[in-house]
Each structure stands twice: as C-alpha cells, then as structure tokens.
Amino acid sequence: MSTSGVGGNWSLLREDISGKAGVPVVRKAVVRKAGRRGVLRAGAGAGLGLTYGGLAAPSAGPPNGSGVVSVGVVPADRRGVSGSSSRSSGRGAAAAALLPGGYAAFTQACPIPAELLPTAEGVSPWQPGAVFHGIAPEYFLRRYAEFPDVPYYETLPTRFYDLRVQRVLHEYVPGLKTPGYGYAGSIPGPTIRSRIGQPCVVRTYNELDVELSTHLHGGHSPAHADGYPNFYVLPGRARDYYYPNTVPPLNGRPDFTESSSTMWFHDHAMDIAGPNVWYGLAGFYLVSDELEDDLVRSNVLPGVAYDIPLALQDRKFNPDGTLFYDLLDHHGQLGDVWLANGRVQPVLKVERRKYRLRLLNGCNARFLELRLSNGQPFTKLGKDSWLYPAAIEQKWLKFVVEGPVQRDSAAVVPGTLLRPHRVLDPATAAATPTLGTIERWIFRNGTGTAGWWHPVHVHLSGQQIIRVNGAEPALADRFKSDVVILDGGGEAESLLHFRSFRGPFVFHCHTLEHEDMRMMLTMDPRVTATVSPQPIQAAFP
Numbered sequence: 001m002s003t004s005g006v007g008g009n010w011s012l013l014r015e016d017i018s019g020k021a022g023v024p025v026v027r028k029a030v031v032r033k034a035g036r037r038g039v040l041r042a043g044a045g046a047g048l049g050l051t052y053g054g055l056a057a058p059s060a061g062p063p064n065g066s067g068v069v070s071v072g073v074v075p076a077d078r079r080g081v082s083g084s085s086s087r088s089s090g091r092g093a094a095a096a097a098l099l100p101g102g103y104a105a106f107t108q109a110c111p112i113p114a115e116l117l118p119t120a121e122g123v124s125p126w127q128p129g130a131v132f133h134g135i136a137p138e139y140f141l142r143r144y145a146e147f148p149d150v151p152y153y154e155t156l157p158t159r160f161y162d163l164r165v166q167r168v169l170h171e172y173v174p175g176l177k178t179p180g181y182g183y184a185g186s187i188p189g190p191t192i193r194s195r196i197g198q199p200c201v202v203r204t205y206n207e208l209d210v211e212l213s214t215h216l217h218g219g220h221s222p223a224h225a226d227g228y229p230n231f232y233v234l235p236g237r238a239r240d241y242y243y244p245n246t247v248p249p250l251n252g253r254p255d256f257t258e259s260s261s262t263m264w265f266h267d268h269a270m271d272i273a274g275p276n277v278w279y280g281l282a283g284f285y286l287v288s289d290e291l292e293d294d295l296v297r298s299n300v301l302p303g304v305a306y307d308i309p310l311a312l313q314d315r316k317f318n319p320d321g322t323l324f325y326d327l328l329d330h331h332g333q334l335g336d337v338w339l340a341n342g343r344v345q346p347v348l349k350v351e352r353r354k355y356r357l358r359l360l361n362g363c364n365a366r367f368l369e370l371r372l373s374n375g376q377p378f379t380k381l382g383k384d385s386w387l388y389p390a391a392i393e394q395k396w397l398k399f400v401v402e403g404p405v406q407r408d409s410a411a412v413v414p415g416t417l418l419r420p421h422r423v424l425d426p427a428t429a430a431a432t433p434t435l436g437t438i439e440r441w442i443f444r445n446g447t448g449t450a451g452w453w454h455p456v457h458v459h460l461s462g463q464q465i466i467r468v469n470g471a472e473p474a475l476a477d478r479f480k481s482d483v484v485i486l487d488g489g490g491e492a493e494s495l496l497h498f499r500s501f502r503g504p505f506v507f508h509c510h511t512l513e514h515e516d517m518r519m520m521l522t523m524d525p526r527v528t529a530t531v532s533p534q535p536i537q538a539a540f541p
C-alpha cells in the first residue's frame with residue numbers, strides 16, 4: 001500500500017490488488033445479466049449524491065386526490081461547516097417566497113432540453129483537427145490509446161457536432177433576462193444522445209472571454225477530450241472533443257457492464273469551473289445500448305416520450321435579476337432559489353403512468369435528498385451514470401434538526417489551518433496505475449467530524465465502492481459510482497480497474513468551489529509499471 005498524495009484535506013492510499021484472490025470485481029459481470037431481468041438505471045449527478053427514480057404513478061390516483069405529486073428537496077447542507085452563514089442553508093423551498101422578479105412558484109412550464117442534432121454522420125463536415133486545439137490523437141490512432149492487444153469497440157459511424165458556447169440572456173423566470181453562459185445558447189445546454197459503439201466528435205467553439213474545458217461526467221474518454229483542467233478551449237478558439245462511447249475490454253471482449261447511460265457535460269476549467277457552471281454550462285449526454293433498448297422495447301422501462309432528464313440546481317440572485325456568485329466563498333456556493341432545467345420552480349404536467357426521471361444534482365456544492373410529497377417511494381434504477389443490477393425501492397428517511405443553533409466559540413490559535421489550498425500541479429501525476437491492474441483506493445477526509453464533506457469524483461471510469469466508514473455501503477451504493485462521498489472525518493474504499501486509456505486524468509472533490517481551489521490530483525494510467533509520482537506522460541495544448 002502506498003500513500004499517493006493528498007488533495008486538499010483528503011488523502012488517498014493505493015494498493016494494487018490485481019493478483020490477489022477473492023477480488024470482488026465480478027460484480028461488474030453480474031450487472032449485465034441481472035439488468036436483463038429487469039431493471040434500469042439512472043442519472044448522473046454533480047457527483048453530489050445523485051438519485052433518480054422511475055416515478056411510479058399510483059394506479060388509483062394520488063392519496064390526496066389532487067392529482068399533484070411534487071418532488072420535494074430536503075435542503076441538506078452537508079458542507080458540515082459549523083456556524084456557516086445564514087444565507088447558506090436550512091431555509092429550503094419555504095424561503096423561496098421572494099422569488100426573482102416577483103415570480104409565483106409553479107406557474108411556468110418545465111422545459112425539456114432540446115436534443116443537439118449532429119451536423120454530419122460518417123463523413124466529417126470539417127477537417128478533423130483543423131481547429132487550433134486539434135482533435136484527440138486517439139481519433140486517428142485509436143489503438144495507441146488502448147491497452148495493447150484488445151479490440152476497440154466501435155460499430156456505428158462517427159457523428160459530428162458543432163457546439164458554440166455563448167453569452168446568453170436567460171429567463172429563469174418569465175420576463176426577467178439574466179445574463180449567463182450557454183452551450184448552444186441554452187441553459188441547461190442541449191442534450192446529446194448517442195449509443196455505445198458510436199463515436200462522437202464535438203467541435204466546441206469558445207465564444208466567451210473566459211477559458212473553458214469540457215468534462216463529460218461518467219464518460220470513458222481519452223485524456224485529450226476528458227476536460228483536463230488546463231487542456232483549454234481558449235477564448236475565440238475551438239477544440240474537437242472525441243468521445244468514443246466505447247467500453248473497456250474484459251478477457252479480450254467488450255465489457256458491456258461498463259456501458260454508461262445518464263451522463264452530463266459541464267465546464268471543468270482550471271480554477272473557474274464553479275462560476276462557469278453556475279452561469280449555465282451544463283447539459284445532459286445520454287447513451288443507450290442494446291440492453292437498454294431491449295428494456296424499453298419490452299416495456300420494462302418507459303420510452304423516450306416518458307424519459308425525462310431533470311437538472312436540479314440551486315442559484316442565488318441579486319436584486320437586479322443577475323446571478324450572485326461569491327468568488328471568495330470557498331466553502332462551496334449555495335443558492336436559495338430552486339431550478340429544474342434552468343427554470344425557477346416550474347410545473348411539469350404528466351400522465352398517470354410510470355416515468356423515468358433522470359434526476360441530476362447539478363448544484364455546485366449542495367447535497368440533495370429527494371422525496372415525493374405524497375410519501376411514495378421512488379423506484380431507483382441506478383446511480384450516477386450507471387444502471388443497477390436490479391431496481392431498488394427507495395424510501396426516504398427525513399431528519400428533523402431540532403433545538404437552537406449551537407454556536408461554539410472560535411477555537412482558532414496560531415497554526416490553525418484556515419484555508420485548505422493544496423495546489424494541483426498539472427504537470428505531475430500523483431497516481432500512475434498500470435493498465436491491466438485493479439487497485440484498491442482508500443480516501444480519507446482529514447477534516448474531522450465537523451468538517452467539510454467531499455464528494456470525490458474519479459475521471460475515466462466508475463469506481464466500485466466497497467467500504468464506507470468501515471462498513472459495507474448501503475445497497476444503493478454497492479455498484480458502480482462516479483462519486484464517493486466522504487463525510488466529515490470519513491473514509492471510503494473503492495476498487496478501480498485500469499484497462500484502456502492512458503492519462504492524464506484528474507480526480508477531485510466535486511464541490512466545484514473545492515475543485516477550483518485545486519482539491520484535485522492527477523491520475524495517469526501507464527502501459528508499464530512505475531512508481532508514483534511521475535511527470536504526466538502527455539500534455540495537449
């Protein structure tokens with residue numbers, strides 16, 4: 001076991017367990033088989049404890065007879081910062097009485113983001129790589145990026161997309177124009193729908209005056225296109241993001257248990273991901289494969305018309321209708337106004353039937369616990385980007401915090417750490433796992449029980465969480481995850497399988513303001529064994 005670095009105030013231990021008996025990675029193989037019997041998956045999330053559900057409409061009508069069921073948010077402030085400012089949390093939806101522009105809640109329709117259609121399929125409409133930041137070398141030399149001697153899974157012609165990132169005036173509430181950023185000029189961005197085995201190239205034009213770097217959250221993508229924080233799209237330039245939508249191999253064959261389903265793309269630029277996302281840069285990226293199509297065809301899962309992506313976000317507004325963002329708030333930005341798909345507290349009219357909701361926690365820092373207002377359980381289809389082996393009935397437990405606020409006197413003394421700020425060196429890889437191995441990673445949150453919570457997101461592929469604070473995780477967390485949540489002083493163990501792309505990739509806290517403080521390290525899978533740390537093996541403009 002080797003200590004492999006520290007990111008902010010959490011640390012990581014790594015151990016290569018590939019050769020050991022009883023390595024429980026087979027759960028991945030089970031996912032696919034069990035999935036065929038019945039179940040589904042779900043959404044991605046800001047990595048902040050996502051949830052989804054296929055919402056089961058009651059067959060005999062809602063108990064309250066009103067025909068109205070809402071998804072309520074328990075505004076858990078899990079930052080764990082004692083004595084945090086009153087603006088931050090705990091007020092919840094009830095506090096949203098003063099909505100921007102005098103808007104009355106639940107009077108505007110909830111939009112479904114439009115699909116971004118490809119510019120071309122099969123034949124490139126433009127010269128690949130002609131733009132300043134080029135295209136991933138993996139696009140031309142795919143095997144170069146792969147673990148040697150494995151097939152590269154690709155069955156469908158490449159799709160080409162143009163995506164312009166622009167300034168927008170967005171109506172979070174009707175009639176009030178709020179300046180922001182939008183992928184293709186919309187908030188949230190348009191949805192990209194693709195298939196496993198069908199590569200996509202997204203030519204992304206930066207028409208803003210800030211640096212951009214797009215991360216496809218949950219994607220199994222090569223390093224050039226993964227949104228490494230300083231592999232920028234500079235203002236006025238463009239970058240070709242190559243998303244192979246492939247799956248890694250297992251025993252020489254494509255491992256379809258690694259097919260992701262509900263992903264999202266969002267900005268990941270060095271130090272400014274927080275404001276870039278806050279101002280609007282997030283969108284859905286949905287992928288399907290034969291298994292999922294079978295589930296829809298056999299009516300196990302609702303089809304496209306009843307398959308609704310919902311991006312849940314919190315925001316804070318200035319009196320003039322502009323968004324408020326505190327660049328000095330390093331706890332994590334919290335809002336007091338609730339959005340679904342870029343609109344403040346909208347209403348969605350639905351039929352009396354089952355829906356598949358892909359609920360994305362797109363908040364910068366807030367953890368969400370969702371429940372239905374009539375007390376019905378969700379049927380959870382998956383977690384993060386991944387489908388469960390079988391659907392899980394999820395009943396929510398509501399915690400009621402009672403008693404007066406306890407204010408401890410300040411304990412600061414000379415030497416007390418105040419601002420965690422371990423700086424990512426983007427040229428150095430803290431972890432250099434060897435392709436073809438499985439490692440056990442232990443994440444430790446060094447903040448103590450009253451400290452910050454950190455949702456740790458590892459790029460490139462899902463992690464299988466095997467232990468949280470010394471115990472087996474809850475059923476809903478035992479399969480693949482994009483994010484593992486470390487509560488104050490918490491410790492979690494995950495298994496990671498490295499078997500395809502070389503790095504560099506990052507892993508980091510997904511509270512975006514922590515990420516912007518570079519609570520982030522580089523993980524750089526290699527073909528040959530190395531001792532960490534190492535200089536990164538590749539860098540791209």
Ligand SMILES: [Cu+2]
Nearest residue numbers: 454509511514
């Ligand atoms: Cu954090």
